[in-house]
Amino acid sequence: MWKSKKLLIFPAIYLLMLYLPILGAGDHVNMTDLSFNLRHVGLLANSMKLALLSAVIATALGFFAALYIKTGFMADKWYRYFFILFLPIPFYTYALSWIYFIRMFSIPFPALLKYSLKGFGACLYVEVLEYFPLALLLALIGMESISASDIEAASVYKRLVIVVRDIVLKEIAPYLYAATGLIVILSVTDFSVPSMFQYNTYTLDLFSVYGRTGNVTLVCLKTLPVILLMLVPLSWLLGGMRKFGTVKSGRLKMGIHLNGWMRVVSGLAFAVCIIQILIPVITFIVTTGSVRVFADAFSSVKEELLVSITVSLLAAIFGTIIAFFPAVMIADSDNGVLGTVSMLPVAIPGAIGAMGLLKVVNRSFLHVLGDSVILSAIGCGIKIAPFMVLIICIYRRYTDRHLTEIAWILADKRKKAFLMECRLILPGLMIAFMLAFFMTYAEEGIMLVLMAPGLEAITVKIYNYLHYGASEYVSAFCLISVGVIAVIELTTLAIYRLIVVGMRK
Amino acid sequence: MHKTMKRAVQAVLLLIVTMIFMTGCGKSKEVVVYTAVDEVFAEDIIKGFEQETGIKVKVVYDSEANKTTGLVNRIISEEAHPVCDVFWNNEFMQTIKLAQSGLLESYESPSADTIPDYYKAADHTWAAEGGRARVFLVNNAGIEGKKTPGSVRDFVSDEYTGDELAIAYPMFGTTKTMAAALYAAWGEDEARQYFETIKAKGVNVVDGNSVTKDMAATGQVIIGFTDSDDAREAIEDGADVTMVYPDQGPDDMGTLLTPSTVAMIKGAPNPDNAKVFVDYILSEKVERQLVEAGFYDLSIRDAGKDGSIKGMSVPLEDIYDCMDVSAADMEKIFSDAK
Structure with a gap:
């Protein structure tokens, strides 16, 4: 069924949606504006330095924290995935919590003020905390594909270090490669963190060029060196994806007992897990100060919350619709070209793609979309679709192909067989859907560009208030945002368990 | 399970339609404003305008990182189908840029009568206030x-x-x-x-x-x-x-004194309401209110009077050039x- 040529229309639509905003802006470009000199090389080096270090540290922390979780009492508990709670939290939450943290303690200890966030170190701190939950998530998923009996057998004959190196690390290497690749891509294409902490990167420079010229085509052409560089982490990502394990562990707890330095390192990584949740939450509670402030703040962001949730929901639906077929085709065919072409637009900064989309839409009858939340949702959906392809693709590889073949043989109608296949990868679709939801919820740049008049997202509101100066209301906004995310995550987890358990039954 | 799923999907679709409706309804008595004025200050002024006139204001704010240029690029990209009625800028350079690109509508606001000519465009495409x-x-x-x-x-x-x-x-x-x-x-x-x-x-x-x-x-x-x-x-x-x-x-x-500027967009979808909004923002009452709030340092209506802050004497157009x-x-x- 998936090999039918008629179905090629779906990846075609997907690619059109991804590339039209970039290629369709149609701005005039002078060749002289396309210069690439030593300064640009330096900026690219800055981008890569930050991205690689963030990726390596976050992935290492993710691996060890996952190891701690999967060998301890939480290994088979449903809440083991709750440590990724802050995956959808906007980056500035970490920055703000750190600023508050320093301010609070600088009252008795004024010398602490010099540790305020600035430059490369600040960017690295924020990005490691921002991407750590992503690495942890992939490492946890990877560890669930390891055969528990293999580990137990090896543990009898080999030392702990060798078991971890030869079995655990080897098995989840594709996941770690994918995490590293993904983090490098996300870091290189982001300009908000370097912008906030005064660290010049190539993407920040692109944004500056855009601010000066308003020329989307020029900026996209200037992105080519980034795209070429991103082929490397993209190959880690896609290479990792192709090797994702298909063996699911019967038992969720790994039968090894951590000791020595590995226990210490894993414990520390797990401590980071806790810290990256507790410090923001505690500081925001303390700096909000009173229930009255919290209530006032909630009353003033009700509409923004509704907008953010609506856009996130629509973006997730849109992303699922356009990503589903390409994901399944990539997973089934091992088509490297389609995989690469499907993922390349992730190297374009989201806000620039959004401006391209705005230009394209405004030249057509679709300009009416700009008056509602739909355009923001499409913009975010386009940015997130490649990541959804990735998730659905992973899950498709997990799916037992015999079951799908049986479905096609036994079903009396193609529609029934198709629905059966959908149900088999439903957990993957749900994970992709929720990832899209949360990434959209945390998005600021695209929202800012495509926001319909009067429909401000919560992230934009917090960012605007934050830039005017930290206040108790900013803390309350962040606290509300974290609370809403926690509630949605818990609800999702409950629904997910309901559906997956239902499917198993 | 199948029925439960079907109901869940129907419920989600109903919820989305309701949410879109709640976040996008109503268009008769409204004005669309793009503003680079800090949200914490603009919010109060806009609330006051809504209460006084009954006209709903739909705002697009800009963030500090790309202040003004983001909104200006958006107005330019919307040239074929303008969405914005009024551009309330926190400076004058980008407003003059829009005027020179032919994207602003000429409107001689009665509220601008008391504003010195130096702070108004000769063709009435924009006027400045505060500083x-x-x-x-x-x-x-x-x-x-x-x-x-x-x-x-x-x-x-x-x-x-x-x-x-x-x-x-x-x-x-x-x-x-x-x-x-x-x-x-x-x-x-x-x-x-x-x-x-x-x-x-x-x-x-x-x-x-x-x-x-x-x-x-x-x-x-x-x-x-x-x-x-x-x-x-x-x-x-x-x-x-x-x-x-x-x-x-x-x-x-x-x-350097940086006045805010107010301008109507050419082809604005709600021109009548836009004029009401421009009149309101350019009024002396709002200017004084923003001075009181601390957003403006001074009223440009006081420019040149004793005790006021001394500003650069370079014409705004020269700065733009x-x-x-x-x-x-x-x-x-x-x-x-x-």
């Missing part, structure tokens, strides 16, 4: 034993090291305007030299005036070159700082990889 000044925010503890800066030129004197100073990226916002103003006042060579010195001294060049303010307020730097509204915020927060207006002596050039050259230089000087 924020470029100021030094000086940390009192840090400045002890050093001379308090009195002139823009003092910022690059040997009295202070680069680590002790902070300024926002001159490629954006009012710092970009300040660069163009110095180009217009001093000439290209002298002004370029000034910013090259800032770069060479290793001055902290940061993302936005509010960051500059925070750095001076917390003592990370001794002097932050910022806008008066940011400086006032630090003072109100109880920071140990002093706001200094540079170049106020009888022979000095005065500090210098912008391309100064912006390209700033890009070259400050986009270097660190």
Whole structure:
């Protein structure tokens, strides 16, 4: 069924949606504006330095924290995935919590003020905390594909270090490669963190060029060196994806007992897990100060919350619709070209793609979309679709192909067989859907560009208030945002368990 | 299970339709405003307008990082199908740019009668009001034993090291305007030299005036070159700082005053409501309200009167004409990889 040529229309639509905003802006470009000199090389080096270090540290922390979780009492508990709670939290939450943290303690200890966030170190701190939950998530998923009996057998004959190196690390290497690749891509294409902490990167420079010229085509052409560089982490990502394990562990707890330095390192990584949740939450509670402030703040962001949730929901639906077929085709065919072409637009900064989309839409009858939340949702959906392809693709590889073949043989109608296949990868679709939801919820740049008049997202509101100066209301906004995310995550987890358990039954 | 799923999908679809309806309904009595005025100040004014006129305002705010340029690029990209009715800008350069691109509608607001001609476009495509000044925010503890800066030129004197100073990226916002103003006042060579010195001294060049303010307020730097509204915020927060207006002596050039501007967009979807909004924003009442709130330093209706802050005497159009050259230089000087 998936090999039918008629179905090629779906990846075609997907690619059109991804590339039209970039290629369709149609701005005039002078060749002289396309210069690439030593300064640009330096900026690219800055981008890569930050991205690689963030990726390596976050992935290492993710691996060890996952190891701690999967060998301890939480290994088979449903809440083991709750440590990724802050995956959808906007980056500035970490920055703000750190600023508050320093301010609070600088009252008795004024010398602490010099540790305020600035430059490369600040960017690295924020990005490691921002991407750590992503690495942890992939490492946890990877560890669930390891055969528990293999580990137990090896543990009898080999030392702990060798078991971890030869079995655990080897098995989840594709996941770690994918995490590293993904983090490098996300870091290189982001300009908000370097912008906030005064660290010049190539993407920040692109944004500056855009601010000066308003020329989307020029900026996209200037992105080519980034795209070429991103082929490397993209190959880690896609290479990792192709090797994702298909063996699911019967038992969720790994039968090894951590000791020595590995226990210490894993414990520390797990401590980071806790810290990256507790410090923001505690500081925001303390700096909000009173229930009255919290209530006032909630009353003033009700509409923004509704907008953010609506856009996130629509973006997730849109992303699922356009990503589903390409994901399944990539997973089934091992088509490297389609995989690469499907993922390349992730190297374009989201806000620039959004401006391209705005230009394209405004030249057509679709300009009416700009008056509602739909355009923001499409913009975010386009940015997130490649990541959804990735998730659905992973899950498709997990799916037992015999079951799908049986479905096609036994079903009396193609529609029934198709629905059966959908149900088999439903957990993957749900994970992709929720990832899209949360990434959209945390998005600021695209929202800012495509926001319909009067429909401000919560992230934009917090960012605007934050830039005017930290206040108790900013803390309350962040606290509300974290609370809403926690509630949605818990609800999702409950629904997910309901559906997956239902499917198993 | 199948039925439950079906119901769940139906419920979600119903919820989405309801949410879209709730977030996008109503269009008869509204005006769409794009504003670069700080959200914390603009919100109160807009609420007042809605209460007074019954016209619903749909706002698009801009964030500090890409202030003004983001909205201007959006207005340009919407040229074929304008969405915005009124552009309420927190400065004048980008507004003049829009006027020269033919994207603004001429409207002679009766509220602008009391505004000096110097602050209005000859073709009535825009009018200015209020004003924020470029100021030094000086940390009192840090400045002890050093001379308090009195002139823009003092910022690059040997009295202070680069680590002790902070300024926002001159490629954006009012710092970009300040660069163009110095180009217009001093000439290209002298002004370029000034910013090259800032770069060479290793001055902290940061993302936005509010960051500059925070750095001076917390003592990370001794002097932050910022806008008066940011400086006032630090003072109100109880920071140990002093706001200094540079170049106020009888022979000095005065500090750059940045008025806000209001303009109607050509082809605005709600032109009648747009006019009502422009009249409201340009009214003396709103200008005084924003002075009271601390967003404006002064009413331009008071310009030239005794005791008011001395502003630069360079015409706004001259500053605009210098912008391309100064912006390209700033890009070259400050986009270097660190």
